Amino acid sequence: xxxxxxxxxxxxxxxxxxxxxxxxxxxxxxxxxxxxxxxxxxxxxxxxxxxxxxxxxxxxxxxxxxxxxxxxxxxxxxxxxxxxxxxxxxxxxxxxxxxxxxxxxxxxxxxxxxxxxxxxxxxxxxxxxxxxxxxxxxxxxxx
Numbered sequence: 001x002x003x004x005x006x007x008x009x010x011x012x013x014x015x016x017x018x019x020x021x022x023x024x025x026x027x028x029x030x031x032x033x034x035x036x037x038x039x040x041x042x043x044x045x046x047x048x049x050x051x052x053x054x055x056x057x058x059x060x061x062x063x064x065x066x067x068x069x070x071x072x073x074x075x076x077x078x079x080x081x082x083x084x085x086x087x088x089x090x091x092x093x094x095x096x097x098x099x100x101x102x103x104x105x106x107x108x109x110x111x112x113x114x115x116x117x118x119x120x121x122x123x124x125x126x127x128x129x130x131x132x133x134x135x136x137x138x139x140x141x142x143x
Contacts, residue, residue, distance in 0.1 A: 002043060004050040016052045024095035030056065035122060038064060039092040040141070044078075045085035053079045057093060058121040060114060064091060066102065066139040067118045072131025080137050091141055100141040114138050 006013040011031065018027030019039050030037050036057040044051050058065040068080040083089065087102045105111045115138065119125045129136050 002048055002050050004052065005044075005047070007051070007053070012054060015054045019054065019092070020052075024092060024097075028094050030054070036094075040066060040079065041090040041092070042079060042082045043086045043088075045082045051079065051082060053077075056118075056122045058114075058118045060117055060140070062143055064093075064100070064141040065114050065118055066141055067122075067125060068137040068139070069125055069128040072128035072136075074132055074134065076134065076137060080139075083139055089141060098143055100143055102139045102141045105138040105140060111138060114140070 006016065015027050015031075015037070016039055019037075028037060029035055037054040038057045039052055040055055041050060041052045043049070055066055058067065066083070068076050070077040083102050084104065089100050089102055091098055091100050105114055115125075118138065125136070
């Protein structure tokens with residue numbers, strides 16, 4: 001991968017640093033929620049640099065569902081554009097890191113099923129969808 005450039009967001013940068021420096025034994029939950037997160041490493045679609053983002057852990061068998069909620073903001077998070085441009089990622093779930101390929105979920109039935117899994121894992125997603133007119137994108141990361 002290309003040069004890693006940490007996030008300009010303090011909490012993201014600090015979470016990634018703690019997660020990785022501990023070998024996946026610390027920093028594995030979202031701030032004070034106690035809910036598990038994974039670290040998704042991808043390539044910036046415009047910069048070509050390596051980016052790392054903590055995302056809620058939403059599992060579907062051996063796959064992971066990546067939710068582009070950004071708290072219900074009007075625009076997709078930057079990492080969504082990165083995945084659309086380059087679907088190869090590295091996903092770290094605690095101490096296990098694996099190379100995965102992502103695909104954006106377009107099928108309405110699959111989307112409904114995966115959205116239900118996402119909301120079950122992190123209930124605020126339902127509220128986030130009501131805050132925005134965009135449909136929150138979902139990706140499936142598969143080994």
